Amino acid sequence: MNHQLHIENLYRRFSDDKSPTGARAVLENVDLKVSPGEFISLIGPSGCGKTTLLNICLGRDLGYEGIVRVNDAPVGFPDGRRGWVPQKYGLFPHLTVFGNVMIGLELTHPLWYRLKNRKKLRAEAMEYLDEVDLTAHADKYPHQLSGGQCQRVAIAQSLITNPDIIFMDEPFGALDPSTRERLQVFLLELWEKRKMTVFFVTHDVSEAVFLGTRLILLSQYHTDDRGDDHPRGAKIVRDIPLSGETLPTKVKGEKAFTERVRDIMEGPGFKPDHRVHVREFDLRHPNSFQTLTEEEDHRLRPKPAVVSV
């Protein structure tokens, strides 16, 4: 089956003088498969390596070990197939709102095509601005916009190049709750319309549950057969399907929703005092898989041959 993203045995170590081995693993043996059209919500305690994982998928961080494939090809330097919406500073300050959306088209089309189809491209950019409801602000510069408007422009900018997969790193993290809620609905509508793959990093569990079709909890709070004191990097501790349909915001107040959120927040791996063994991870999503090493799971050790005397 064709996977948008395939990660297997992924390790990311950073040098650390304090550690006896001289290195500290941030990601440790991470396995993940993503099918086209999935909306993945990635949550995890702060410092667990969410952004590191995202940087690796984007091709910004090539210091990893293991297999990372995008569209069945090894991950390369950042390119137009993978969109990116960072938490802040996504826009080019020297371009207007229109220019910021237009630049995606200008960068992906050769000059002769742009000269020939100037009107068509401009109309397309305006269409995208209309989609994010910002036509009235087309001639403004990013510094004249509010945080929510900036993020809407950044989303339009990323979508116009038609990426296969779009990585969002806490894009609504710096916004006030009401703007945030509006943008969540807006993002879901866009996703319904275009069915692109979304990889959405957030630290807000209710946002993650509300948006995603699949929830992934990345966490360093787990145990394995190496003993409790062994230093650990983060693994995917939980990988569960969420309902795929768009839900109105109201559902957030409903009992089933709040229970889901509480279940995750109080579940294993979310807090340091609630750990779970690698063999008992909650990996219910059909795409999830796990490859453990012999150290992590002693049962995988080859059994000593029984010598009969």
Place this chain on the structure above:
Amino acid sequence: MNKIRIPWFWGMHAEPGEKLSVLLGALPFVVLVGCYLWFSSVRNQENPDEKLMPTPAKIYHAFLEVATKPDVKTGHYLFWNDTFVSLKRLAYGAGIASFLALWFGMNMALFKGMDAVLMPVLRFWNMIPPPVILPALFIVCGVEELSKVVLIVISMAPAMTLAIYSAVSKLAGDQITRSFTLGAGQLDVVYRVILPQAIPRLIEILSVSLGVAWYSLILAEAIAASSGIGYRIYLVRRYLAMDVIIPYALWVVVLGYVMTWLLRTTILLCCWWYTKQKEN
């Protein structure tokens, strides 16, 4: 009274206010000019041929002499001709230096390979005080216009390149990844994303570097030239002609103000997003 008083001058909490600030700023000028006028009038009373501190009337007269009467030998209005010649050299020097600084600074900040090759040379070059190589320049380039322009370029370019380099390095990173994810090629990143943002910074850096440019210009003109502001000042020094030196010095200051103002206005007109953006 239940409100504390804000001091108007003393201490870190002082707030002098707008009008008072203007007055305070004018104070040193008033004191300096006052002292000069007083000393010069005393000295001129004692000796009518006083050279060192001419009265304003004498300065004005000398200024009219160079600015409104053509020179006997060349037929030029010396003051304006000197200004024109000096500004031309300055414009060439500053223009070439800006171009080099922008291109090299930007590319070194963006391309690690270029950085590795050129950075040690640049740092080495930056250590050389320009006057040290002036004699070599005169030998290699002759004593004509070329050596003056080259001196200005050599003294401005390294520091400007380093400044552009650090400005672009700060921009880079996220913006580069962002451009690549929008489908940009490497040249797109350099010329469509980074260049427009580097230009207002270049103008700022240029206005700071103008001091160095003037310094090297006057130096080169003082040593070998046949016209120019620096040439004139060093020429009339032989006759202790303070009445010519003083208007020339004031004129250089005026030119400096005008240039700085022009550069600032350019930023405001062409890249107004830049000035606004810094406030955030």
